[in-house]
Amino acid sequence: MAKSQPVNAAATSPSEAQAELAKVESLGTDVPLIQHMTAVMPVPDFIFGGGMLLLIVLIHATGMRTLTDRFELRIQALRGVRSTWRPDLLLGLVVTLMLLLHLVEIWVWAAALVYSGLVVNWRAAGFFAANTYTTVGYGNFLLPEGWHMLAPIIAMSGLFTFGWTGSVLVEIVRRCQEIKAAAYKARLASNKPAPPAD
Secondary structure (H helix, E strand, O other), X not given: OHHHHHHHHHHHOHHHHHHHHHHHHHHHOOOHHHHHHHHHOOHHHHHHHHHHXXXXXXXXXXXXXXXXXXXXXXXHHHOOOXXXXXXXXXXXXXXHHHHXXXXXXXXXXXXXXXXXXXXXXXHHHHHHHHHHHOOOOOOOOOOOOOOOOHHHHHHHHHHHHHHHHHHHHHHHHHHHHHHHHHHHHHXXXXXXXXXXXX
């Protein structure tokens, strides 16, 4: 039953969780390497931040998988169609959905900050999560003492997901341009006058 106390403390308040997890950190105080590691990345930041980073990446994976599956269906339907604006419309829709996915991920980070008690105000949590997730770093808001390493973990989650989005977006743009090029070729071929008969 004693092993579940840190979990219960984490569920009630960050300060209680910090005190309970400090006991875990103190187990390796006689080993200098462990001392230095926990000084750089405290256990609460690592557990909370690492768990949230995994959750964000899983949300992103689900969103990107759904988005690319839908895109594939739509792009196949555009093959053979002589429209040059429909691929642009599809690209615009994909970019909008990617933006919404990233906004959901920022909201999830903000919710985690509010429900954990690290930030009491939703607006401040959203502002901090958005600036850290996008690595803009604008503003002077800091998390409570003992939780400062959470900000770089939020930034890492943003770097992972933006890198993923960027690589998928490059392929989507290429595929849309391919469909447009085929539509232009088909238009030119249909407008070309027939050769004179002998």
